[in-house]
Amino acid sequence: MDMSAEKRELVVEEEPAFGLEDKPPFIETMLLGLQHMLAMFVGIITPPLIIAGVAGLNAAETGFFVSMALMVSGVTTYIQVTKWGPVGSGLLAVHGTSFTFVPMAIAAASQGGIPLVIGMGLITSPVEMILSRFIKQTRKLFPPVVTGTVVMLIGLGLMEVGITDFGGGAGAENYGAPQNLLLGLFVLTIIIIANRFGKGLVKVGAVAIGLVIGYFVSIPLGLVDLTEVAEAGWLTIPQPFKYGISFKWSLLAPWIMAYIITTVESIGDLTAVAEVSGEAVDNQQHIDRLSGGIMADGVGSALAAVFNSLPNSTFSQNIGVIQITKVGSRVVGIAVAAILFLLGLVPKIGALVSVMPSPVLGGATIALFGMVATSGMKIVTKGGLTDRKIFILSIALSFGLGVTFRPDVVAQLPEILSTVLSSGITVGAIIAIALNLILPKKEKKVYTN
Numbered sequence: 001m002d003m004s005a006e007k008r009e010l011v012v013e014e015e016p017a018f019g020l021e022d023k024p025p026f027i028e029t030m031l032l033g034l035q036h037m038l039a040m041f042v043g044i045i046t047p048p049l050i051i052a053g054v055a056g057l058n059a060a061e062t063g064f065f066v067s068m069a070l071m072v073s074g075v076t077t078y079i080q081v082t083k084w085g086p087v088g089s090g091l092l093a094v095h096g097t098s099f100t101f102v103p104m105a106i107a108a109a110s111q112g113g114i115p116l117v118i119g120m121g122l123i124t125s126p127v128e129m130i131l132s133r134f135i136k137q138t139r140k141l142f143p144p145v146v147t148g149t150v151v152m153l154i155g156l157g158l159m160e161v162g163i164t165d166f167g168g169g170a171g172a173e174n175y176g177a178p179q180n181l182l183l184g185l186f187v188l189t190i191i192i193i194a195n196r197f198g199k200g201l202v203k204v205g206a207v208a209i210g211l212v213i214g215y216f217v218s219i220p221l222g223l224v225d226l227t228e229v230a231e232a233g234w235l236t237i238p239q240p241f242k243y244g245i246s247f248k249w250s251l252l253a254p255w256i257m258a259y260i261i262t263t264v265e266s267i268g269d270l271t272a273v274a275e276v277s278g279e280a281v282d283n284q285q286h287i288d289r290l291s292g293g294i295m296a297d298g299v300g301s302a303l304a305a306v307f308n309s310l311p312n313s314t315f316s317q318n319i320g321v322i323q324i325t326k327v328g329s330r331v332v333g334i335a336v337a338a339i340l341f342l343l344g345l346v347p348k349i350g351a352l353v354s355v356m357p358s359p360v361l362g363g364a365t366i367a368l369f370g371m372v373a374t375s376g377m378k379i380v381t382k383g384g385l386t387d388r389k390i391f392i393l394s395i396a397l398s399f400g401l402g403v404t405f406r407p408d409v410v411a412q413l414p415e416i417l418s419t420v421l422s423s424g425i426t427v428g429a430i431i432a433i434a435l436n437l438i439l440p441k442k443e444k445k446v447y448t449n
Contacts, residue, residue: 018329020091020277032327033335036094037343039321042207044073044096044340045353046365047105047310050161051117052354053170055109059228063350065114065308067236069097071344072309074337076300080293080314081333089293091273092322092333095300098313099372100262103157103425104254105310111251114308115244120255122305123247127259128298135290138263142433145389147264148379149432150257152393153400153425155373162369165362172358179221180359187214187363207364214360223357229348236347242308254423259298259311261429266297266314273319277328392435400428 018024024032048069052062076095083090101121108116131138164170168180187210194206202209218224270293274281293314301311322328343349380393403409404424411418421427 018327018332020279020328020330022329023331024327024329029329029331029335030339032325032332033339035325036318036321036332036336037339038208039318040073040094040096040315040336042211042364042368043099043315044069046361046368047097047099047102049353049356049361050102050165050365051105051109051114051310053165053358054106055113055117057114059225059351059354060231062354063228063347064236064242065350066353067344067347067350068238068307068309069304069344070340070349071236071238072300072304072307073097073312074339074341074344076296076303076312077333077340078337079300080296081330081337083292086292086295087299088296089270089273089289090330091270091279091289091293092277092318092328092330093270093273093293093314094318094333094336095296095312096315097304097310098258098262099158099368100151100154100265100313101255101258101311102161103154104251104258104423106161107254107423108248108251112246112248113243115246116248116251117310118241118243118305118308119245119247120251121311122245122302124252124255124259125298125302125305125311127256128263128294128301130298131260131263132291132294132298135267135287135294138260139267142260142264143436144379144382145392146429146432146436147261148376148382149393149396149400150261150425150429151265151376151379152373152397153376153404153428154261155369155371155376156397156401157404157424158369158372159366162362162366165358166366167359167362169358169362183214183218183221183223183357184359184363184366186217187211187360188367190214191364191367207368211356211360211364214363215356218357218360223359224355226355228355229351231351233347236345236350238307240306240308245305250422253426257426257429259301262297262311262313263294265316266294269314269316269319272316273314273322273328276319276322279328388439388441392432392439395435396428396432399431400424403427 045066048065052065057065073096080088080093080095081091082088105117108120166184168175168177174180190213191206191210194202194209198206267290270290271281274286274289280286297313304310304312380389401424403421407422410421
């Protein structure tokens with residue numbers, strides 16, 4: 001999931017300045033590509049930073065992990081926008097590491113390090129490839145009340161990670177020190193100001209602005225060690241399966257569920273991109289684009305695993321950039337892909353990111369994960385909040401969060417059940433799906449926002 005799971009109802013009020021097939025001038029194309037990159041940069045680098053910390057990677061390894069995330073995002077974005085046969089939507093839909101997989105990757109990294117993260121991402125990537133052939137059925141089986149509930153569980157479960165970094169990071173000797181809390185609060189304040197009072201790209205890039213300012217403030221405070229940056233080279237050489245690969249049956253169900261959720265999210269994202277780009281969304285061409293786009297998600301995630309990165313998904317925050325600029329040209333998507341690939345190619349970029357102080361990252365992620373949770377809420381309440389939705393949401397959240405807090409509650413069950421049900425996200429998803437299928441759908445009383 002990208003860092004914003006919200007699917008907006010978008011209305012195109014005017015024709016885009018440059019449509020899907022148009023080709024803006026080169027300079028304008030590169031500038032537009034840069035704007036998209038800035039809007040998505042934080043969403044790409046944050047998941048690998050979190051997982052690198054859990055897996056215990058050093059600064060150099062973390063830099064490589066981040067570089068691979070950027071490079072793979074560039075490649076998968078190119079595949080998505082240019083469409084290779086049945087793979088790709090052909091829309092200005094950009095790719096990046098998905099927040100949806102962070103809880104699953106944390107569990108894998110804590111049990112088997114990066115090899116297990118890579119292995120689980122690769123083994124389960126065909127889920128999206130298969131679902132891409134059944135777009136209509138997928139949308140019916142996983143309505144907003146189900147996907148929104150799971151997205152809420154993901155955001156709520158990640159808040160522990162955000163607040164840990166906010167206080168200084170796991171294992172930090174000065175965890176909870178006033179300096180850490182003030183720095184995290186400073187970054188969060190910058191994000192709030194930029195988001196609520198900024199306009200245009202300042203509003204869209206609020207998180208990136210907060211991180212950059214917090215990073216620079218940390219330097220004179222002595223919280224940033226630039227030694228690793230100075231020692232880093234100027235060229236990253238991709239190494240397939242650098243960390244190796246492993247697999248655990250007990251982690252299979254949560255990863256499958258994550259791919260199902262990102263499939264449904266990407267359907268919403270691709271539809272929104274088509275709408276703001278002036279393309280029809282009520283014909284067979286759009287269904288074919290959705291199918292190719294979801295296939296690109298699956299293929300891109302498999303490619304990401306091969307090159308030591310986390311699963312990729314279509315980003316929704318870039319839809320706002322298209323709305324602002326009124327440019328939906330796929331040529332801009334190619335420019336975004338090139339910029340991301342070049343950034344990943346330079347190790348010093350990854351090194352700069354890898355030495356970011358934990359409170360700076362925490363100040364941003366505490367906001368991001370809250371946004372993920374509330375985005376799930378918006379998905380659930382889309383079209384009104386009925387008693388039926390409230391019942392499904394409350395029961396699924398109660399069990400999902402309950403198992404997240406106390407996974408040992410299922411320890412006495414048969415091994416195959418305890419391994420599957422030890423994931424709060426999996427439990428919440430199963431309950432939401434079951435109740436949605438069982439409970440009658442006709443209701444009179446509807447609460448609207």
